[in-house]
Amino acid sequence: MAQIARAAGWFHGLGIVHRDLKPANILVHATSQQPVIVDFSIAKVEDTLTLTLTNEALGTAPYMAPEQFDKRRGPITPSTDVYALGATLYELLTQVHPHPGEFTVIIQRHNDEVRPAPPSALNPAVPRDLECILLKALSHQPLDRYTDGTALADDLDRFLAGEPVKARPLSLATRIVRHARRKPALTAALAACLVLGGIALWNGQRQAAQRQRFDLETQLTTAMQYEHWSKSSLSDAEATLAALAQHDATLATTLRQHHQQDVVHDIEARLQQPHLLEADFIWLRNTAEWLVHASQSRQSISKASSPPAAAAGRRLPSYDLLLATCTAFFPAPTSARSMAYSTPPILRLKATLPLS
DSSP states (O other): OHHHHHHHHHHHTTTOBOSOOSGGGEEEOTTTOOEEEOOOTTOBSSSOOSBOTTSOBOSOGGGOOHHHHOGGGOOOOHHHHHHHHHHHHHHHHHSSOSSOSOHHHHHHHHHTTOOOOOHHHHOTTSOHHHHHHHHHHTOSSGGGSOSSHHHHHHHHHHHHTTOOOSOOOOOHHHHHHHHHHHOHHHHHHHHHHHHHHHHHHHHHHHHHHHHHHHHHHHHHHHHHHHOOOOHHHHHHHHHHHHHHHTTOHHHHHHHHHHHHHHHHHHHHHHHTOSEEEHHHHHHHHHHHHHHHHHHHHHHHHHHHHSOHHHHHHOOOOOHHHHHHHHHHHOOOOSSOSEEEOSSOHHHHHHHHSOOO
Protein backbone atom coordinates (compact mmCIF):
# COMPACT_ATOMS: atom_id res chain seq x y z
CA MET A 1 0.00 0.00 0.00
CA ALA A 2 2.93 2.35 0.60
CA GLN A 3 4.02 1.79 -3.02
CA ILE A 4 0.50 2.53 -4.27
CA ALA A 5 0.33 5.71 -2.20
CA ARG A 6 3.70 6.83 -3.53
CA ALA A 7 2.54 6.17 -7.11
CA ALA A 8 -0.55 8.26 -6.43
CA GLY A 9 1.69 10.96 -5.02
CA TRP A 10 3.58 11.02 -8.31
CA PHE A 11 0.52 11.93 -10.42
CA HIS A 12 -0.72 14.19 -7.61
CA GLY A 13 2.46 16.15 -8.18
CA LEU A 14 1.34 16.60 -11.79
CA GLY A 15 -1.99 18.03 -10.66
CA ILE A 16 -3.99 14.88 -11.45
CA VAL A 17 -6.66 13.43 -9.11
CA HIS A 18 -7.81 9.88 -9.89
CA ARG A 19 -11.18 10.16 -8.10
CA ASP A 20 -11.91 6.40 -8.28
CA LEU A 21 -9.14 4.61 -6.41
CA LYS A 22 -10.38 1.24 -5.14
CA PRO A 23 -9.20 -2.40 -5.03
CA ALA A 24 -10.63 -3.10 -8.51
CA ASN A 25 -8.45 -0.33 -9.97
CA ILE A 26 -5.24 -1.56 -8.33
CA LEU A 27 -3.71 -4.49 -10.19
CA VAL A 28 -0.52 -6.48 -9.60
CA HIS A 29 1.88 -6.90 -12.51
CA ALA A 30 2.24 -10.59 -13.38
CA THR A 31 5.99 -10.37 -13.93
CA SER A 32 7.32 -7.72 -11.58
CA GLN A 33 4.70 -8.33 -8.87
CA GLN A 34 4.45 -4.55 -8.49
CA PRO A 35 1.07 -2.83 -7.93
CA VAL A 36 -0.28 -0.79 -10.82
CA ILE A 37 -3.02 1.87 -10.70
CA VAL A 38 -5.42 1.67 -13.67
CA ASP A 39 -8.63 3.27 -15.00
CA PHE A 40 -8.03 7.02 -15.15
CA SER A 41 -11.34 7.46 -17.01
CA ILE A 42 -12.70 10.03 -14.55
CA ALA A 43 -9.40 11.53 -13.46
CA LYS A 44 -9.29 15.30 -13.54
CA VAL A 45 -6.72 18.04 -13.70
CA GLU A 46 -8.78 21.10 -12.81
CA ASP A 47 -11.46 21.69 -10.17
CA THR A 48 -14.29 21.10 -12.61
CA LEU A 49 -16.73 18.36 -13.50
CA THR A 50 -17.16 17.12 -9.95
CA LEU A 51 -20.42 15.59 -11.13
CA THR A 52 -21.33 13.87 -14.36
CA LEU A 53 -23.57 15.51 -16.96
CA THR A 54 -26.54 13.72 -15.28
CA ASN A 55 -25.53 15.32 -11.95
CA GLU A 56 -24.45 12.03 -10.42
CA ALA A 57 -21.43 11.77 -8.15
CA LEU A 58 -18.30 10.36 -9.73
CA GLY A 59 -16.63 7.38 -8.08
CA THR A 60 -17.53 4.24 -6.13
CA ALA A 61 -19.53 5.04 -3.00
CA PRO A 62 -17.61 3.03 -0.32
CA TYR A 63 -14.33 4.67 -1.37
CA MET A 64 -15.58 8.18 -2.08
CA ALA A 65 -14.59 11.10 0.13
CA PRO A 66 -17.33 13.31 1.62
CA GLU A 67 -16.53 16.17 -0.78
CA GLN A 68 -17.32 13.90 -3.72
CA PHE A 69 -20.89 13.62 -2.45
CA ASP A 70 -21.29 17.26 -1.50
CA LYS A 71 -19.21 19.91 -3.27
CA ARG A 72 -20.01 22.37 -0.47
CA ARG A 73 -17.50 20.51 1.69
CA GLY A 74 -14.67 21.66 -0.55
CA PRO A 75 -13.00 21.08 -3.91
CA ILE A 76 -11.63 17.80 -5.18
CA THR A 77 -7.93 17.67 -4.28
CA PRO A 78 -5.26 14.99 -3.86
CA SER A 79 -6.57 14.47 -0.32
CA THR A 80 -9.69 13.03 -2.00
CA ASP A 81 -7.56 10.16 -3.33
CA VAL A 82 -5.95 9.84 0.09
CA TYR A 83 -9.39 9.06 1.49
CA ALA A 84 -9.88 6.34 -1.15
CA LEU A 85 -6.48 4.83 -0.35
CA GLY A 86 -7.35 4.82 3.35
CA ALA A 87 -10.70 3.13 2.62
CA THR A 88 -8.92 0.50 0.53
CA LEU A 89 -6.37 -0.26 3.26
CA TYR A 90 -9.16 -0.29 5.88
CA GLU A 91 -10.99 -2.94 3.88
CA LEU A 92 -7.84 -5.03 3.44
CA LEU A 93 -7.24 -5.09 7.19
CA THR A 94 -10.83 -5.52 8.45
CA GLN A 95 -12.68 -7.10 5.49
CA VAL A 96 -15.39 -4.42 5.74
CA HIS A 97 -15.82 -0.91 4.37
CA PRO A 98 -15.26 2.10 6.66
CA HIS A 99 -18.91 3.07 6.12
CA PRO A 100 -20.81 -0.10 5.24
CA GLY A 101 -24.29 0.13 3.77
CA GLU A 102 -26.12 1.36 0.73
CA PHE A 103 -25.47 4.60 -1.10
CA THR A 104 -27.98 6.63 0.95
CA VAL A 105 -26.64 5.21 4.21
CA ILE A 106 -23.10 6.21 3.29
CA ILE A 107 -24.22 9.73 2.39
CA GLN A 108 -26.05 10.06 5.71
CA ARG A 109 -23.01 8.87 7.67
CA HIS A 110 -20.87 11.47 5.90
CA ASN A 111 -23.44 14.20 6.61
CA ASP A 112 -23.46 13.26 10.29
CA GLU A 113 -19.64 12.90 10.26
CA VAL A 114 -19.85 9.45 11.81
CA ARG A 115 -16.34 8.19 12.47
CA PRO A 116 -15.45 4.70 11.19
CA ALA A 117 -15.07 1.98 13.76
CA PRO A 118 -11.45 1.72 14.94
CA PRO A 119 -9.75 -0.98 12.85
CA SER A 120 -8.35 -2.60 16.01
CA ALA A 121 -11.92 -3.21 17.20
CA LEU A 122 -12.52 -5.36 14.10
CA ASN A 123 -9.02 -6.80 13.88
CA PRO A 124 -7.05 -6.76 17.17
CA ALA A 125 -3.84 -7.43 15.23
CA VAL A 126 -3.88 -3.88 13.79
CA PRO A 127 -1.15 -1.85 15.59
CA ARG A 128 -1.99 1.48 17.19
CA ASP A 129 0.23 3.56 14.89
CA LEU A 130 -1.26 1.97 11.76
CA GLU A 131 -4.73 2.65 13.11
CA CYS A 132 -3.84 6.33 13.57
CA ILE A 133 -2.63 6.48 9.94
CA LEU A 134 -5.88 4.93 8.71
CA LEU A 135 -8.15 7.20 10.72
CA LYS A 136 -6.20 10.28 9.60
CA ALA A 137 -6.56 9.26 5.95
CA LEU A 138 -10.32 8.72 6.52
CA SER A 139 -10.95 12.08 8.22
CA HIS A 140 -14.16 13.83 7.16
CA GLN A 141 -12.39 17.16 6.82
CA PRO A 142 -9.91 17.28 3.87
CA LEU A 143 -7.53 19.47 5.88
CA ASP A 144 -7.26 16.72 8.53
CA ARG A 145 -6.04 14.15 6.01
CA TYR A 146 -2.61 13.77 4.42
CA THR A 147 -2.14 16.38 1.72
CA ASP A 148 -1.38 13.83 -0.99
CA GLY A 149 -0.29 10.26 -1.65
CA THR A 150 3.37 11.04 -0.97
CA ALA A 151 2.64 12.24 2.59
CA LEU A 152 0.62 9.06 3.23
CA ALA A 153 3.40 6.90 1.79
CA ASP A 154 6.00 8.62 3.97
CA ASP A 155 4.02 7.91 7.15
CA LEU A 156 3.45 4.28 6.11
CA ASP A 157 7.20 3.93 5.51
CA ARG A 158 7.88 5.36 8.97
CA PHE A 159 5.51 2.78 10.45
CA LEU A 160 7.17 -0.07 8.55
CA ALA A 161 10.59 1.13 9.72
CA GLY A 162 9.43 1.22 13.35
CA GLU A 163 9.78 5.00 13.56
CA PRO A 164 7.25 7.39 15.17
CA VAL A 165 4.43 8.31 12.79
CA LYS A 166 2.98 11.79 12.36
CA ALA A 167 -0.63 10.66 12.51
CA ARG A 168 -2.35 11.25 15.82
CA PRO A 169 -6.03 10.85 16.70
CA LEU A 170 -8.14 13.98 17.11
CA SER A 171 -8.45 15.08 20.71
CA LEU A 172 -11.76 14.88 22.49
CA ALA A 173 -11.90 18.68 22.76
CA THR A 174 -11.47 19.06 19.00
CA ARG A 175 -14.27 16.57 18.30
CA ILE A 176 -16.59 18.36 20.72
CA VAL A 177 -15.91 21.76 19.14
CA ARG A 178 -16.59 20.44 15.66
CA HIS A 179 -19.77 18.74 16.79
CA ALA A 180 -20.90 21.99 18.39
CA ARG A 181 -20.33 23.90 15.16
CA ARG A 182 -22.19 21.28 13.16
CA LYS A 183 -25.23 21.07 15.47
CA PRO A 184 -25.38 24.26 17.55
CA ALA A 185 -28.98 23.79 18.73
CA LEU A 186 -28.35 20.30 20.08
CA THR A 187 -25.09 21.41 21.67
CA ALA A 188 -26.81 24.33 23.39
CA ALA A 189 -29.50 21.99 24.74
CA LEU A 190 -26.88 19.56 26.05
CA ALA A 191 -24.91 22.40 27.63
CA ALA A 192 -28.05 23.66 29.38
CA CYS A 193 -28.75 20.15 30.67
CA LEU A 194 -25.20 19.88 31.99
CA VAL A 195 -25.46 23.24 33.76
CA LEU A 196 -28.82 22.34 35.32
CA GLY A 197 -27.49 18.93 36.29
CA GLY A 198 -24.44 20.51 37.89
CA ILE A 199 -26.60 22.94 39.87
CA ALA A 200 -28.87 20.10 41.02
CA LEU A 201 -25.85 18.01 42.06
CA TRP A 202 -24.29 20.93 43.95
CA ASN A 203 -27.59 21.69 45.71
CA GLY A 204 -28.04 18.04 46.65
CA GLN A 205 -24.53 17.85 48.10
CA ARG A 206 -25.08 21.10 50.01
CA GLN A 207 -28.34 19.84 51.52
CA ALA A 208 -26.73 16.51 52.41
CA ALA A 209 -23.88 18.37 54.15
CA GLN A 210 -26.38 20.51 56.08
CA ARG A 211 -28.30 17.41 57.18
CA GLN A 212 -25.10 15.71 58.27
CA ARG A 213 -24.01 18.80 60.20
CA PHE A 214 -27.41 18.98 61.95
CA ASP A 215 -27.27 15.27 62.82
CA LEU A 216 -23.77 15.63 64.29
CA GLU A 217 -24.78 18.70 66.29
CA THR A 218 -27.89 16.95 67.60
CA GLN A 219 -25.89 13.85 68.51
CA LEU A 220 -23.37 15.86 70.54
CA THR A 221 -25.85 18.12 72.33
CA THR A 222 -28.01 15.11 73.22
CA ALA A 223 -24.97 13.34 74.65
CA MET A 224 -24.11 16.37 76.79
CA GLN A 225 -27.64 16.37 78.23
CA TYR A 226 -27.95 12.70 79.08
CA GLU A 227 -24.49 11.09 78.87
CA HIS A 228 -22.45 10.06 81.88
CA TRP A 229 -19.06 10.45 80.31
CA SER A 230 -16.89 7.39 79.98
CA LYS A 231 -13.65 6.76 78.13
CA SER A 232 -15.48 5.41 75.07
CA SER A 233 -18.16 8.12 75.04
CA LEU A 234 -15.48 10.82 75.26
CA SER A 235 -13.72 9.27 72.24
CA ASP A 236 -17.02 9.17 70.36
CA ALA A 237 -17.63 12.82 71.17
CA GLU A 238 -14.18 13.77 69.87
CA ALA A 239 -14.86 11.89 66.65
CA THR A 240 -18.18 13.71 66.30
CA LEU A 241 -16.50 17.09 66.85
CA ALA A 242 -13.82 16.26 64.27
CA ALA A 243 -16.49 15.36 61.71
CA LEU A 244 -18.46 18.51 62.54
CA ALA A 245 -15.34 20.68 62.10
CA GLN A 246 -15.22 19.66 58.43
CA HIS A 247 -18.63 21.28 57.92
CA ASP A 248 -18.51 24.21 60.34
CA ALA A 249 -15.27 24.89 62.21
CA THR A 250 -16.73 27.75 64.27
CA LEU A 251 -19.66 25.68 65.49
CA ALA A 252 -17.35 22.78 66.29
CA THR A 253 -15.10 25.06 68.38
CA THR A 254 -18.07 26.39 70.34
CA LEU A 255 -19.48 22.92 70.99
CA ARG A 256 -16.04 21.65 72.02
CA GLN A 257 -15.88 24.37 74.69
CA HIS A 258 -19.37 23.44 75.92
CA HIS A 259 -18.38 19.79 75.90
CA GLN A 260 -15.28 20.38 78.05
CA GLN A 261 -17.32 22.50 80.46
CA ASP A 262 -19.86 19.69 80.70
CA VAL A 263 -17.08 17.25 81.56
CA VAL A 264 -15.83 19.62 84.28
CA HIS A 265 -19.34 19.79 85.72
CA ASP A 266 -19.47 15.99 85.79
CA ILE A 267 -16.17 15.96 87.68
CA GLU A 268 -17.61 18.45 90.22
CA ALA A 269 -20.70 16.32 90.64
CA ARG A 270 -18.63 13.19 91.23
CA LEU A 271 -16.42 15.02 93.78
CA GLN A 272 -19.45 16.13 95.79
CA GLN A 273 -20.09 12.53 96.80
CA PRO A 274 -19.02 11.85 100.44
CA HIS A 275 -17.82 8.35 99.56
CA LEU A 276 -15.70 7.53 96.52
CA LEU A 277 -15.28 3.99 95.28
CA GLU A 278 -12.34 2.58 93.36
CA ALA A 279 -14.30 3.02 90.12
CA ASP A 280 -14.73 6.71 90.99
CA PHE A 281 -10.98 7.15 91.37
CA ILE A 282 -10.33 5.46 88.02
CA TRP A 283 -12.97 7.59 86.34
CA LEU A 284 -11.58 10.80 87.83
CA ARG A 285 -8.04 10.05 86.69
CA ASN A 286 -9.09 9.00 83.17
CA THR A 287 -11.41 11.94 82.72
CA ALA A 288 -8.84 14.44 83.99
CA GLU A 289 -6.24 13.00 81.64
CA TRP A 290 -8.65 13.31 78.73
CA LEU A 291 -9.44 16.89 79.76
CA VAL A 292 -5.75 17.84 79.77
CA HIS A 293 -5.24 16.31 76.34
CA ALA A 294 -8.32 18.10 74.97
CA SER A 295 -7.14 21.40 76.48
CA GLN A 296 -3.71 21.08 74.87
CA SER A 297 -5.25 20.36 71.47
CA ARG A 298 -7.56 23.34 71.85
CA GLN A 299 -4.66 25.62 72.74
CA SER A 300 -2.69 24.48 69.69
CA ILE A 301 -5.64 25.20 67.43
CA SER A 302 -6.22 28.58 69.04
CA LYS A 303 -2.58 29.64 68.57
CA ALA A 304 -2.63 28.57 64.92
CA SER A 305 -5.91 30.30 64.06
CA SER A 306 -5.79 33.46 66.20
CA PRO A 307 -3.57 36.58 66.17
CA PRO A 308 -0.87 36.67 68.88
CA ALA A 309 -2.61 39.42 70.83
CA ALA A 310 -5.89 37.54 70.91
CA ALA A 311 -4.18 34.29 71.92
CA ALA A 312 -2.32 36.04 74.72
CA GLY A 313 -5.52 37.56 76.09
CA ARG A 314 -7.45 34.26 76.11
CA ARG A 315 -7.37 32.33 79.43
CA LEU A 316 -8.17 28.63 79.28
CA PRO A 317 -9.02 26.45 82.32
CA SER A 318 -5.93 25.11 84.09
CA TYR A 319 -6.67 21.45 83.38
CA ASP A 320 -3.06 20.46 84.07
CA LEU A 321 -3.50 21.67 87.62
CA LEU A 322 -6.79 19.80 87.80
CA LEU A 323 -5.09 16.54 86.85
CA ALA A 324 -2.27 17.11 89.32
CA THR A 325 -4.77 17.85 92.10
CA CYS A 326 -6.86 14.77 91.29
CA THR A 327 -3.75 12.62 91.34
CA ALA A 328 -2.49 14.10 94.61
CA PHE A 329 -5.76 14.02 96.52
CA PHE A 330 -7.23 10.87 95.02
CA PRO A 331 -4.57 8.23 94.40
CA ALA A 332 -6.06 4.94 93.35
CA PRO A 333 -6.55 2.87 96.54
CA THR A 334 -4.58 -0.36 96.74
CA SER A 335 -6.44 -2.24 99.45
CA ALA A 336 -9.64 -0.44 100.40
CA ARG A 337 -12.49 -0.63 97.88
CA SER A 338 -13.81 2.76 99.03
CA MET A 339 -12.73 5.73 101.07
CA ALA A 340 -14.71 8.17 103.20
CA TYR A 341 -13.69 11.76 103.80
CA SER A 342 -14.58 13.94 106.75
CA THR A 343 -14.42 16.87 104.36
CA PRO A 344 -16.22 16.39 100.98
CA PRO A 345 -13.68 15.99 98.13
CA ILE A 346 -15.12 18.90 96.21
CA LEU A 347 -14.35 21.26 99.09
CA ARG A 348 -10.83 19.94 99.42
CA LEU A 349 -10.27 20.33 95.67
CA LYS A 350 -11.76 23.81 95.52
CA ALA A 351 -9.43 24.92 98.23
CA THR A 352 -6.60 24.23 95.80
CA LEU A 353 -8.24 24.78 92.41
CA PRO A 354 -11.36 26.95 91.92
CA LEU A 355 -13.54 25.30 89.31
CA SER A 356 -16.01 27.34 87.31
